[in-house]
Amino acid sequence: MRYRSRVTAPAAALLGTATALTAGSPARAAGTGRRTGEPAPETLGDPVFPTLGNGGYRVSSYHLDLAYDPTTKRVECAATLKIRTTCALTRFSLDALGLDIHTVSVSGATAVWEQQQEKLRITPAGPLAADAAVTVRIDYAADPRGTLSHTAWVPTPDGFAICPQPNSAHTVFPCNDHPSDKADFSFRITVPSGLRAVANGLLTGTESLSGGRTAYSYHSVSPLATELVQITVGDYVVKDRQGPSGLPLRDVVPSARAAALEPALALTPGQVSWLEQRLGSFPFETYGLLPCNSDDPNAFDFTGLETQTLTLYKPNFLLQEEKKIGSHMMHELVHSWFGNLVSPATWADLWLNEGHADFYGLLYRYERGWADSLGLTTMEARMKDTYARGDQWRHDSGPVAAPNATNLFDSQRYLGGVLVLYAFRQLVGEDLFHSVERAFLDRFRGSSATTEDYIAVASDVCGQDLSGFLRDWLYGTKTPRMPGHPDWTVTPVTSSLVAPHSRRGGHVHDNSATL
Incomplete structure (x- = not known):
């Protein structure tokens, strides 16, 4: 379920979206011999959002490496995409808006890039053959407090969460932002001590770094649509419990509200069991609730959002009695099958x-x-x-x-x-x-x-x-x-x-x- 406005707008007047070129040589990018291939289409022809998504390739995986600075409230990021071309390409594009792009490389070589409205156009050093496996890396920064016309960022007093549906994942990371191009996802999120970082899937590692920082790594076992990605940072406690057939459940809750939210969190095992009887076994490696630490109606104007394996909620909503919230919680849980699995x-x-x-x-x-x-x-x-x-x-x-x-x-x-x-x-x-x-x-x-x-x-x-x-x-x-x-x-x-x-x-x- 998603209720926030998604209105596209020219990006030149927005944060980090003015047209730019890297320091890479345009002459090298253009090449001196005869080029093969053509620029990839900058649309997938969606009937509702016709400019969303990009053709010429499919994404097989994303790795997102983010570092949050609570002093500046900014996030330094590196997105690494593994893509496979579907035809020979001289140029391709990703969806991107409001991102302060630093560098772009394709298979280790510096690429020429420009931002044009909500597209990041990338010209590799040489043409890409059809059916080629290519690694694309984009280093950039983002500000969750930015004033974009549409955004996935939800700033909170102690960090942020994201709600990308339907067409705003690309305000968080460059991507092929369309549900038809699902991919594997992994995450590494670095935060200062006292904060916790969580993302889709399972925790795969925790690393203590210098300066009192911690890096949390996650991996989604199942492919994700970009609109279902969740990344959150805050003063959270992670509460683990067991669901039907040993399903691991993990809830990510604001530390100060953990006890008050427990009655709502305790409803999940029974709800999963009820739905499994109708739709089959729960389709993912884990499930849980994320009552994000914000009740600001201007930043959080919906009840729930079915980000995969970790459903985002407005905290105050979950503080109500069961008959006020039970069917809504079921609605979001159903999306694990209809919307996320398919x-x-x-x-x-x-x-x-x-x-x-x-x-x-x-x-x-x-x-x-x-x-x-x-x-x-x-x-x-x-x-x-x-x-x-x-x-x-x-x-x-x-x-x-x-x-x-x-x-x-x-x-x-x-x-x-x-x-x-x-x-x-x-x-x-x-x-x-x-x-x-x-x-x-x-x-x-x-x-x-x-x-x-x-x-x-x-x-x-x-x-x-x-x-x-x-x-x-x-x-x-x-x-x-x-x-x-x-x-x-x-x-x-x-x-x-x-x-x-x-x-x-x-x-x-x-x-x-x-x-």
């Missing part, structure tokens, strides 16, 4: 993440008899209410699987997605529905998938062509009839825009209005 191939496929997360979050709520935000206590009652809004939502926000950058995170992707899944379950029955869910997760494990992929799996598993049914629900401008409920009606569309969510500004979507 990522959206494009941002138009977001409903696969959010529709599934709300679907299981609501089931979890109603099983426990907790009333939702409308005072309803059953899935059927909630879906009848949602169904009545269907044509208005399609009028205001487009079809479920056809968002744009303005309405990407409104309720049509959340509850609208739930309504699609409910209709599908009504059509095929609960057993086939769950078979489709598991087959989809198994088939696209560790990669990304499109809406059409889900439709194809549904048709394969159910033994019938369901493409017409599901496409009508996902792309139609009118709400189809609900299977099993011929009496349900859709409220006529009004001429005025009626916001289908509680907070209509800057992509803010407060999940308390959904669940």
